[in-house]
Amino acid sequence: MRGSAYSRPGCAPGATSPAARPLGRYLRSPAGANLFLLHPNSEAVACRPERRAPGLAPFAKRGKTVIRLPIYMDHHATTPCDPRVVEAMLPHFTETFGNPASKNHVFGWRAEEAVERARAQVAALVGATPREIVFTSGATEGANLMLKGAARYHRSRGDHIVTVVTEHPAVLDVAAALEREGFRVTRLPVDGEGLLDLADVERALTERTTVVSVMWVNNEIGVVQPIAEIGRLCRARGILFAVDAAQAVGKLPVDARAASVDLLAVSGHKLYGPKGVGAVYVRSGQPRVRLTPEIDGGGHERGLRSGTLNVPGIVGLGAACEIAGRELAAESRRLLELRERLRRGLLARVPDLRVNGSLERRVPGNLNISFARIDGEALLMALREVALSSGSACASAAPEPSPVIRALGVGEDLAHSSLRFGLGRGNTEEEVDYVVDLVAENVPRLRAMASGAARRAAD
Numbered sequence: 001m002r003g004s005a006y007s008r009p010g011c012a013p014g015a016t017s018p019a020a021r022p023l024g025r026y027l028r029s030p031a032g033a034n035l036f037l038l039h040p041n042s043e044a045v046a047c048r049p050e051r052r053a054p055g056l057a058p059f060a061k062r063g064k065t066v067i068r069l070p071i072y073m074d075h076h077a078t079t080p081c082d083p084r085v086v087e088a089m090l091p092h093f094t095e096t097f098g099n100p101a102s103k104n105h106v107f108g109w110r111a112e113e114a115v116e117r118a119r120a121q122v123a124a125l126v127g128a129t130p131r132e133i134v135f136t137s138g139a140t141e142g143a144n145l146m147l148k149g150a151a152r153y154h155r156s157r158g159d160h161i162v163t164v165v166t167e168h169p170a171v172l173d174v175a176a177a178l179e180r181e182g183f184r185v186t187r188l189p190v191d192g193e194g195l196l197d198l199a200d201v202e203r204a205l206t207e208r209t210t211v212v213s214v215m216w217v218n219n220e221i222g223v224v225q226p227i228a229e230i231g232r233l234c235r236a237r238g239i240l241f242a243v244d245a246a247q248a249v250g251k252l253p254v255d256a257r258a259a260s261v262d263l264l265a266v267s268g269h270k271l272y273g274p275k276g277v278g279a280v281y282v283r284s285g286q287p288r289v290r291l292t293p294e295i296d297g298g299g300h301e302r303g304l305r306s307g308t309l310n311v312p313g314i315v316g317l318g319a320a321c322e323i324a325g326r327e328l329a330a331e332s333r334r335l336l337e338l339r340e341r342l343r344r345g346l347l348a349r350v351p352d353l354r355v356n357g358s359l360e361r362r363v364p365g366n367l368n369i370s371f372a373r374i375d376g377e378a379l380l381m382a383l384r385e386v387a388l389s390s391g392s393a394c395a396s397a398a399p400e401p402s403p404v405i406r407a408l409g410v411g412e413d414l415a416h417s418s419l420r421f422g423l424g425r426g427n428t429e430e431e432v433d434y435v436v437d438l439v440a441e442n443v444p445r446l447r448a449m450a451s452g453a454a455r456r457a458a459d
């Protein structure tokens with residue numbers, strides 16, 4: 001690129017200058033020949049070499065297109081905060097900094113107004129009324145409140161909890177903790193597509209069951225469970241139905257009331273909002289949902305979650321929900337096209353792949369693939385220009401193969417070789433094509449290396 005209008009001293013060409021930034025996600029050179037893709041974290045990557053992974057170039061070229069590296073394709077682990085969300089949050093750090101619990105002055109009233117606006121925005125996205133929303137620090141706290149809260153409150157009525165083997169640790173670890181307290185836990189299997197069989201759910205329910213916990217969307221394979229059907233089964237028996245919807249809200253239409261859900265956990269940072277904030281939907285009306293709170297203190301959030309409210313975070317969560325609701329349909333179509341481009345590209349160019357999980361019942365931005373005869377960690381290293389995951393982010397330090405992939409009936413070797421591609425708002429067709437090229441170049445090379453090593457070991 002000849003035009004230096006977009007470069008800064010010390011920055012690689014194409015880095016955003018303040019003057020160029022308003023042009024949006026794409027920058028064209030003055031001649032219109034080169035296309036520069038702007039990723040949300042591109043400035044840090046382009047301008048701060050010390051932050052870059054060793055040996056990583058800041059840009060790659062595909063034909064006339066320059067792509068900023070690294071590419072973020074791990075939107076299930078977290079999402080960048082949408083700049084519109086940040087803008088909405090900013091005044092609440094310095095101007096409207098009041099405590100919403102301060103009832104005697106305008107600083108408190110303004111903060112309370114902001115919180116109540118956010119409560120309505122969150123409620124609107126999940127089919128709830130504002131009164132049914134309790135703010136938390138995220139979906140992990142949400143799962144603790146839903147499961148421990150419901151199980152402990154109803155202990156005199158029953159001691160049995162039902163969940164699923166493919167749940168996130170935020171639920172599975174809570175279930176295990178409750179087991180240590182003396183509760184009985186049934187963990188249901190899934191089929192080869194990662195989906196629950198309703199007959200299994202029905203069979204598991206007993207007179208002593210008080211809570212059923214099923215995630216709406218799986219964080220590794222993106223499959224969508226039959227939530228409304230399970231909700232109906234639970235409602236008919238007076239059993240509370242808790243749903244971890246961290247990977248669902250903002251990615252597909254969620255209507256908690258219509259799906260007969262009693263409790264539902266949301267996480268801000270999974271939908272382009274801030275980290276450390278979330279919400280739980282607690283259904284109102286009859287029969288009443290009763291919970292034992294996890295955090296006691298000043299009685300905030302109708303006594304269900306004490307502690308001074310994180311006003312900027314809550315405002316950010318509200319703004320993220322409003323944006324998600326407005327853009328969900330168009331964004332889903334766009335992500336589905338990108339996902340299919342990625343899937344078709346990989347299937348056409350790389351032999352011996354296995355797509356993990358149902359393709360029909362799946363959120364648009366997820367693709368999980370096992371690459372036969374390769375170790376997933378080795379592949380991740382080879383693809384280090386792309387931020388991907390070899391399992392759930394929370395568990396990726398563990399050397400064990402993903403329990404979610406194992407639950408599909410996949411052998412240990414294939415489970416070890418699975419990668420999760422998480423497409424999101426920042427990704428483009430050019431990035432997808434680049435990733436396909438990179439995988440297609442590296443997989444045969446790694447397979448050849450692995451078979452060479454195996455031959456040498458056998459000699």
Ligand SMILES: Cc1ncc(COP(=O)(O)O)c(C=O)c1O
Pocket residue numbers: 076077137138139140141168170215217218219244246247266267268269278394
């Ligand atoms: C399905 C699911 N549930 C719960 C969580 C935990 O959410 P948070 O980070 O808000 O605690 C995550 C995050 O990885 C998730 O993917």
